[in-house]
Amino acid sequence: MGVTTGVPLQEQGVDGGYKRLYSLGCVEYSLGYPLCVRFSIRNLGRIQSADLDLRPLTVFMGPNSTNKTWVAYALYGILSGLTTSVPRHPDSSLELPDELNRALEAVVDGWMSALDKNSTDTIQLTVDRSSLPIQEPFPIEIGSEALAPFFGVSAELVAGAHASLSLDTTQIELPSRVTTTIHNGLIDSSDYLDEQGRRLHRTVYAHTGGAPKSDSLRRSLMDSLRTLVLPKNKCTLLFPAERTLIASLAANALGSSRLAKALPDFARFLATASSYAHRGNGPSSSIHLGPEIFSQILGGKVVHDKTESGAELSYLPNDSETEPVRLPLSSTASLIKSLAGLSVYLRSFANPGDVLIIDEPEMNAHPEAIAQLTELFGILVNAGVRVLVTTHSPYLVDQLSNLIEASQLSPSAQEAFSSQLWLKRQDALLKPEDVAVYSFRTDGADVVVESAFDRGDLTINWDTFSNVSNQISKNFDAILDQLHATGS
Numbered sequence: 001m002g003v004t005t006g007v008p009l010q011e012q013g014v015d016g017g018y019k020r021l022y023s024l025g026c027v028e029y030s031l032g033y034p035l036c037v038r039f040s041i042r043n044l045g046r047i048q049s050a051d052l053d054l055r056p057l058t059v060f061m062g063p064n065s066t067n068k069t070w071v072a073y074a075l076y077g078i079l080s081g082l083t084t085s086v087p088r089h090p091d092s093s094l095e096l097p098d099e100l101n102r103a104l105e106a107v108v109d110g111w112m113s114a115l116d117k118n119s120t121d122t123i124q125l126t127v128d129r130s131s132l133p134i135q136e137p138f139p140i141e142i143g144s145e146a147l148a149p150f151f152g153v154s155a156e157l158v159a160g161a162h163a164s165l166s167l168d169t170t171q172i173e174l175p176s177r178v179t180t181t182i183h184n185g186l187i188d189s190s191d192y193l194d195e196q197g198r199r200l201h202r203t204v205y206a207h208t209g210g211a212p213k214s215d216s217l218r219r220s221l222m223d224s225l226r227t228l229v230l231p232k233n234k235c236t237l238l239f240p241a242e243r244t245l246i247a248s249l250a251a252n253a254l255g256s257s258r259l260a261k262a263l264p265d266f267a268r269f270l271a272t273a274s275s276y277a278h279r280g281n282g283p284s285s286s287i288h289l290g291p292e293i294f295s296q297i298l299g300g301k302v303v304h305d306k307t308e309s310g311a312e313l314s315y316l317p318n319d320s321e322t323e324p325v326r327l328p329l330s331s332t333a334s335l336i337k338s339l340a341g342l343s344v345y346l347r348s349f350a351n352p353g354d355v356l357i358i359d360e361p362e363m364n365a366h367p368e369a370i371a372q373l374t375e376l377f378g379i380l381v382n383a384g385v386r387v388l389v390t391t392h393s394p395y396l397v398d399q400l401s402n403l404i405e406a407s408q409l410s411p412s413a414q415e416a417f418s419s420q421l422w423l424k425r426q427d428a429l430l431k432p433e434d435v436a437v438y439s440f441r442t443d444g445a446d447v448v449v450e451s452a453f454d455r456g457d458l459t460i461n462w463d464t465f466s467n468v469s470n471q472i473s474k475n476f477d478a479i480l481d482q483l484h485a486t487g488s
Helices: 068-082 098-117 144-151 215-228 242-253 262-279 291-298 334-348 367-382 394-406 411-418 463-486
Strands: 018-024 037-044 047-054 057-061 122-128 138-143 162-167 177-183 187-193 199-207 236-239 300-306 311-317 355-359 386-391 435-443 446-451
Touching: 037 068, 047 068, 047 435, 047 446, 057 068, 057 367, 057 394, 068 138, 068 144, 068 162, 068 236, 068 262, 068 355, 068 386, 098 122, 098 215, 138 144, 144 162, 177 215, 236 262, 236 334, 242 334, 262 300, 262 311, 262 334, 291 300, 291 334, 291 367, 300 334, 311 334, 334 355, 367 386, 367 394, 386 394, 394 411, 394 435, 394 463, 435 463
Parallel strands: 057 386, 057 435, 236 355, 355 386
Antiparallel strands: 018 199, 037 047, 037 162, 122 177, 138 162, 177 187, 187 199, 300 311, 435 446
């Protein structure tokens, strides 16, 4: 568990005589999500009810218009509220159990009462996690009002929609105590420390004639107190399908004001990376895959070129190392454009515990590139990144089956098999317990979500693809029968 450095936030405005200037210092618990997490959906699109056990690698497959993307976006809606890095959304949109909320309110009421009676410049307040009614597994929920922006629709269109995540927090290192120190003066601040003295959170206020028990300070106390019960994750990223992004932007230009939050979030992530590249002080990944892995998939590197006003993404083909020829990203192949964001993440932002949600990674990809991407997902999972993908690709599912089956070989046989993989990496192999595959299928007007992976015999039921292949074969047989009957 590490402590980040302080990062100023924009001024939040004056409320009750205090102007919030910035927050700094946040301990990250590398939530990702533990080995198995229950994710539940109710009344979402055509899905009446679905309960999914998320694993380090989770795959959604099925026909178009079966709400796979919406389920992925709903998960993003919850996890982005538990994220400390950009892009993130306030965790206040997440719903905690009523009993726990009442207990947190009671703690804040006690703190505000102590502040009201305190005449000294500094007061220290403490609360233990064990004093709160925390149930296991710990439920984190989000309702239709908060979910709707993640789908880019009005709340009326998803009325009654609900998503929840059940976490076994015994698998996550959380503080057992929070100590809050309130400083009164021209500049007031509140510090939140865990039992080991590590700063969880700090908020600073400029005094404008109000009182330290203003509404803004109360909200800050409540929000920061939630750090005692809500696990935090440094990075949760959703990579939307490229065509979805283009179509959505085109619709927006024609007058629609709604975009699914994942789309501007993705743009903000790229803008943040470009800003870091321009200043030359960006973060670096703690997961080092080696530059040759992604350049093998893309046939080159995606890099930032500094400009007078910022930094732009460009592409450096592998065969131009001696005389570098940098192509603007807009002039590259569709696969390069669609994977540029993932390349930026791997170079500068990748850390264990991150969550990547990738909508149709096979978009614009040749089957060989799809197989390589599947191996890359295995490598990331084994490095501690949680990955969820939606897919229409039988190549992805076939290669996933190979990686699972090969994990059952002896170590020497695994090494020999890995030499036949495109990326030549033994750490691409996936243990069965690290994988979940779900099939989305229509049942009348409804969509049913079912597990498609049998961990007993290690088979993935991919009839969503094979049924189509069989029908195409039948069509061809019918043509041959007609040719034979007519003597053509």
